[in-house]
Amino acid sequence: xxxxxxxxxxxxxLWWFQPISNQYPARASLPDQIDSMRLRQDExxxxxxxxxxxxxxxxxxxxxxxxxxxxxxxxxxRVTLFGSTGLRFSPESDAKAEIDRLAGEYALKExxxxxxxxxxxxxxxxxxxxxxxxxxxxxxADHGSLTTGVFTRxxxxxxxxxxxxxxxxxxxxxx
Numbered sequence: 563x564x565x566x567x568x569x570x571x572x573x574x575x576l577w578w579f580q581p582i583s584n585q586y587p588a589r590a591s592l593p594d595q596i597d598s599m600r601l602r603q604d605e606x607x608x609x610x611x612x613x614x615x616x617x618x619x620x621x622x623x624x625x626x627x628x629x630x631x632x633x634x635x636x637x638x639x640r641v642t643l644f645g646s647t648g649l650r651f652s653p654e655s656d657a658k659a660e661i662d663r664l665a666g667e668y669a670l671k672e673x674x675x676x677x678x679x680x681x682x683x684x685x686x687x688x689x690x691x692x693x694x695x696x697x698x699x700x701x702x703a704d705h706g707s708l709t710t711g712v713f714t715r716x717x718x719x720x721x722x723x724x725x726x727x728x729x730x731x732x733x734x735x736x737x
Contacts, residue, residue: 581682588706645709653703676722
């Protein structure tokens with residue numbers, strides 16, 4: 563009975579707190595190259611990234627930091643990546659809220675859950691339109707960050723996997 567009491571008293575709070583302590587605090591850093599994708603450094607792309615950062619800041623007033631960048635591949639695929647770092651208590655609802663916030667801008671259809679394989683991290687993707695092209699918008703939220711990617715010429719499944727890979731390279735534990 564004593565062991566059961568100790569497990570309930572100490573174990574359950576530790577189990578609940580573990581994702582938060584693993585995911586927060588976090589920092590974001592956009593590398594110049596990720597696999598075959600290169601960060602666009604031209605004036606137009608940097609201005610678009612700054613505008614995205616500004617919009618992320620407006621929608622996440624308590625964010626500790628914001629980030630945005632536009633990547634392209636040699637075969638013309640484009641990935642726009644943006645988000646914020648900071649403590650989040652309800653990442654599942656934050657992921658849905660971000661997709662809902664972007665629904666009008668990208669004419670998003672119904673979003674679907676995407677498996678992340680990480681306790682405390684939730685992702686959603688939806689198909690939409692940007693500049694006349696079909697895009698997939700995916701959002702991943704955990705207790706320390708919210709990351710969104712806009713992907714051209716990729717399926718929903720491929721976009722979800724790519725966002726997960728990008729997120730692991732961009733959002734890092736704060737040292």
